[in-house]
Amino acid sequence: MSRHTIALAQINPALGDLERNLALHEKSAEEAISRGVHLLVFPELSLTGYFLKDIVSSVALPLTSLFIGRLRDLSRRIDLVVGFVEETPEHLFYNAALYLSKGEIQHVHRKVYLPTYGIFDEQRYLAEGGRIRTFRASIGRSAILICEDMWHPSTALVASLDGMDVLISPSASPGRGGLEEGKGFANARAWETINRAYAQLFTCYVVFANRVGYEDGACFWGGSEVIAPTGEQVAKAAYLDEALLVAEIDHDEVRRARMTNPLLRDEKLEVTMKELERIKREGAR
Amino acid sequence: MIDFSLNCELLRRVLTGFIANGVRKAGFERMVLGLSGGVDSSLSAFLGAEALGPENVWAILMPYRTSSPDSREHADLVVKHLGIQSDVIEITPMVDAYFEQFPDADHVRRGNKMARERMTILFDHSARLKALVLGTSNKTELLLGYGTLYGDMASAINPLGDLYKTQIRKLARHMGVPEVIIRKKPSADLWAGQTDEEELGFTYDEVDRVLYLMVDRRYELPDLVEAGFDERFVRAVFAKVQASQYKRRLPLIAKVSSRTIERDFRYPRDWGK
Numbered sequence: 043m044s045r046h047t048i049a050l051a052q053i054n055p056a057l058g059d060l061e062r063n064l065a066l067h068e069k070s071a072e073e074a075i076s077r078g079v080h081l082l083v084f085p086e087l088s089l090t091g092y093f094l095k096d097i098v099s100s101v102a103l104p105l106t107s108l109f110i111g112r113l114r115d116l117s118r119r120i121d122l123v124v125g126f127v128e129e130t131p132e133h134l135f136y137n138a139a140l141y142l143s144k145g146e147i148q149h150v151h152r153k154v155y156l157p158t159y160g161i162f163d164e165q166r167y168l169a170e171g172g173r174i175r176t177f178r179a180s181i182g183r184s185a186i187l188i189c190e191d192m193w194h195p196s197t198a199l200v201a202s203l204d205g206m207d208v209l210i211s212p213s214a215s216p217g218r219g220g221l222e223e224g225k226g227f228a229n230a231r232a233w234e235t236i237n238r239a240y241a242q243l244f245t246c247y248v249v250f251a252n253r254v255g256y257e258d259g260a261c262f263w264g265g266s267e268v269i270a271p272t273g274e275q276v277a278k279a280a281y282l283d284e285a286l287l288v289a290e291i292d293h294d295e296v297r298r299a300r301m302t303n304p305l306l307r308d309e310k311l312e313v314t315m316k317e318l319e320r321i322k323r324e325g326a327r
Numbered sequence: 328m329i330d331f332s333l334n335c336e337l338l339r340r341v342l343t344g345f346i347a348n349g350v351r352k353a354g355f356e357r358m359v360l361g362l363s364g365g366v367d368s369s370l371s372a373f374l375g376a377e378a379l380g381p382e383n384v385w386a387i388l389m390p391y392r393t394s395s396p397d398s399r400e401h402a403d404l405v406v407k408h409l410g411i412q413s414d415v416i417e418i419t420p421m422v423d424a425y426f427e428q429f430p431d432a433d434h435v436r437r438g439n440k441m442a443r444e445r446m447t448i449l450f451d452h453s454a455r456l457k458a459l460v461l462g463t464s465n466k467t468e469l470l471l472g473y474g475t476l477y478g479d480m481a482s483a484i485n486p487l488g489d490l491y492k493t494q495i496r497k498l499a500r501h502m503g504v505p506e507v508i509i510r511k512k513p514s515a516d517l518w519a520g521q522t523d524e525e526e527l528g529f530t531y532d533e534v535d536r537v538l539y540l541m542v543d544r545r546y547e548l549p550d551l552v553e554a555g556f557d558e559r560f561v562r563a564v565f566a567k568v569q570a571s572q573y574k575r576r577l578p579l580i581a582k583v584s585s586r587t588i589e590r591d592f593r594y595p596r597d598w599g600k
Binding site: 093225257 | 330332333334335337338340341344345348349484592593594595596597598600
């Protein structure tokens with residue numbers, strides 16, 4: 043079957059309160075299940091809140107924790123993408139997202155690009171992920187790129203070449219700048235451009251789950267959306283308000299987009315590799 | 328390009344959401360603010376009334392004997408328009424009693440004392456009314472340091488601190504703040520005939536453009552001169568921003584332990600909220 047009903051949980055997590063946030067996840071999941079949703083995507087750090095600072099170590103969880111076990115149990119009834127702080131056996135802390143299905147962890151993505159500028163300070167508190175991998179999900183071959191990962195097109199290119207049909211992007215984007223007459227936040231507009239551009243350039247679905255609410259005065263703008271491989275908007279949640287955005291994605295749309303625009307077929311991996319290796323060799327970066 | 332036009336409707340939602348969220352996170356349902364009759368505090372009152380309902384907003388009018396009658400009249404206008412709660416508490420007895428001991432104090436000391444007297448009343452009313460103190464300082468005055476530390480700069484949450492004066496006026500107009508308040512010359516009203524612009528030596532229109540480019544757009548000083556601003560003016564603005572940096576920070580702590588508050592003991596204010 044090529045059609046799947048998915049949903050994006052545009053929630054407002056509490057900062058540093060795992061139990062309260064787990065309850066929020068369960069509530070969204072129940073609603074999604076009742077609406078026939080197959081996959082429910084939560085925003086970045088959905089179990090912990092975003093501007094954690096020194097709370098990081100207090101809310102970090104190993105993959106084997108009972109807490110994650112409760113989410114695994116929930117995933118017997120609905121596929122889930124959840125965000126949390128992963129603590130490794132070496133006690134490194136990662137900004138991570140899990141894909142849970144059928145009671146198992148199917149995939150872990152550790153955020154590769156940790157923004158540490160402007161309002162952001164992630165590298166102070168978190169370790170950088172080092173892998174960009176696609177994985178098999180029932181909605182199609184997928185990749186998870188967390189928030190800032192999306193602002194580095196190399197991540198999406200790698201995922202695309204690795205077979206990505208669905209790009210899942212859990213985010214926690216605070217609205218900044220802009221707000222001139224007739225316009226929204228400047229970074230929200232940039233996000234919407236990126237989502238559409240990636241969908242078209244990599245002929246994939248883009249599933250962008252952003253959160254809402256306020257943390258220390260910063261306002262997360264919501265506006266979660268699903269973009270089709272044509273660049274067309276499939277569904278869009280309101281700005282600023284909590285929402286459960288339900289959308290249908292159709293894998294045949296990926297096929298049709300790749301027939302119309304065979305960009306992936308024509309991608310020249312050898313040229314890219316050769317030039318990247320040259321750039322590395324010459325020490326330009 | 329400098330574009331001070333505003334998506335007022337979106338901003339209104341963000342700021343009223345900020346107030347409702349901030350007040351409730353702090354465990355309150357009400358807010359209290361000092362209402363001077365100027366555009367900043369009037370706008371804060373409008374935003375608060377929309378965020379929490381007028382029954383949950385307490386405006387405290389705190390005139391001194393030299394305060395302009397217009398200030399009182401305009402504050403009353405806002406109270407009536409919004410249907411918010413209000414109290415009038417004269418600060419003349421307290422301020423004058425203090426300066427009986429210092430009859431030679433200049434107007435800066437007297438102005439600061441008035442601002443701090445008002446602050447103590449607001450925070451007392453915070454306890455009395457179980458209401459959070461809403462701030463009214465805008466980005467222009469915060470950057471220039473044109474306010475009294477622990478006086479009018481003190482509050483629990485401030486919806487206006489990231490908006491320049493030019494933007495405050497636009498949003499105030501959109502929210503329906505009476506035009507007479509928006510149009511009058513801004514004044515701290517700490518002594519008769521005082522106006523902000525005369526005291527600062529430039530207009531808000533001028534300084535907001537420089538501050539916007541300097542702060543929001545990260546123009547260096549030579550860039551500002553190249554953009555057509557007078558070099559002496561630019562340097563004067565920069566000097567004010569630099570000299571008042573201490574007012575925008577917590578008191579400096581001597582760092583002697585292995586983990587100092589704010590420096591490496593860093594928790595969000597909304598910790599657990």
